[in-house]
Amino acid sequence: MNYSKKEPDKSRMSEAFDEIVDSIGNYFVRMSRYRVVLLAHAAIVAIVIAAALANYYPLDPFDQNLMQSLNGPELGNPEHFPNLLGTDPLGRDLLVRILLATRISLIVGILSVGIACVVGTILGMLAGYLGGAVDAVIMRVVDALLALPFVVLGIAIVAAIGRSFFNIVFVLGLTGWITFAKLVRGQVLSLKEDEFIEAARAIGCSVTRILIRHVLPQVAGIVLVTITLTLGQMIISEATLSFLGVGIPPSIPTLGGILNDAQTYLFSAWWVVVFPGVVLMAIVLSFNLIGRFLRDYFDPQVDI
């Protein structure tokens, strides 16, 4: 028999590269068809760049000046000029504090979604594929976490373990993984009966190999959609805890923390209430719009 020679790796690499370029191009074409979705992508890019460059902003976020306390955002007034969005109760520049807080929001969101996604996907695959006792145990834990509103669980745990950056990420991850686990489990339950999985089992693949090589690629789309949609929820949850005074410690500026301070000055300074909230909404709205678009992009049948 005349086996053709195996193609050299180089051309396979470039084929794979072409495929990736193609799919990215395809994504951009589909995305730019919807103005709102395009705008959401642009907003996220702009917000991430602005937050990343917060350190280079000419004003200091911690520089207190009580003489400048609660200056309104008046562009025409030369005395107020450098504070584009006004100042907070301690006379610190609101814009640079919002930029810094945005960075914290994004970091907390990404870290906690990372934890939630890894834990949730693994447990969801195990529960769906193995079934039986493993499934029962995991689903009872999911039930337990669903029996409490996130805020209540968050308050109870933070009250006990204290306020710190990592404790908040932990609490968010602890509550976030159930969304991933439930969705992945549902997908795996139907995948399990498919012939290619049966074939893999028949040729003696181990459970780990089946889950990683055969199941994971199939659920990757839904996981990516869930990551985007959960990111917004995590950012809102962190802001809520910080607003209630059980979130990130007050020494670090956060959008929820700024709004908590603003509550006292509701009757005199609208800008400390409005601007941080608008930024928060812009971030979450953009992620939600991208998530909804991704859901249609990958699988128009799944409703999350």
Added chain:
Amino acid sequence: MVSYLAKRTFQGLIAIVLVLSVVFLALNLSGDPVRLMLPSTASQEAVQQLRESYGFDRPLVTRYVLFLSRVARLDFGESIGSRRPALAVVMERLGATAQLAFSSLLLATIIGIPLGIFAAINRAKGLDFFAVGVSVIGQSVPVFWIALLLILLFGVQWPILPPSGYGSFQHLILPMVTVSLFLLAGITRVTRTSMVETLDKQYLTTARAKGVKEINVVLKHAIRNAAIPIVTQLSLQFRFVIGGSVVVETIFGWPGLGQLLAQAATARDYPVVTAATFLVASFIVIANIFVDFVYTMINPKIRL
């Protein structure tokens, strides 16, 4: 049916026990709870005395068993703040929270379900865009910011409603509107999706072909079939109603469970935190079992 009820009750009990275990663990693994309960100036003897009276000098497992056996007798200990049984302190606040939660769930349902239905009937027209906008934006705005904006608008800019307090109907309006705006997004979205799917079904085409008026097609044939996902969504909303109330109560000075929980968490009043967590979890578990019975009323094919 009885065996189903027994199974669900058992699963619910496991969920509640797990929730309480998480709170217990968080409380006990995070250092000496007695040290946290007393001021730092407390004498060594006072610390020792309190430690013994709470049983904190015994090993963790013994304490856990003791904790569960006391919970089984509904004994959560005394509130550290008021020296009264913690459960009694929590129960006092139940009325105010129930008032807020039910009125806002009612308001959101009355607006959300018709809005979702009309949006589905007039797909891709003005009202539909409005409904989709409400659900996307509603998902992206933190509930506490809605509260602050409403106070800013109707308490400060046009002072027509009391910005905080409890007692009269005027006091209820702002918190109720806040929580229901938060719920409206989910209810509208699910009603719309479910109706859109149902309206495409062939049995509705048959009904129309028979000459059934469009209004009867929607009211008699479609709504009942679209109802299951809507009811499921309503049952999921119980969690958000309570979560939203917890946040909103602290802003509007509403003397309910949420305000108590936030105060107890800051004051490290653990018996009250545990009792409140228990009560909320039990309520949600019972509500979810109740929803299963509503399913059988909507669709007689479902047998428990």
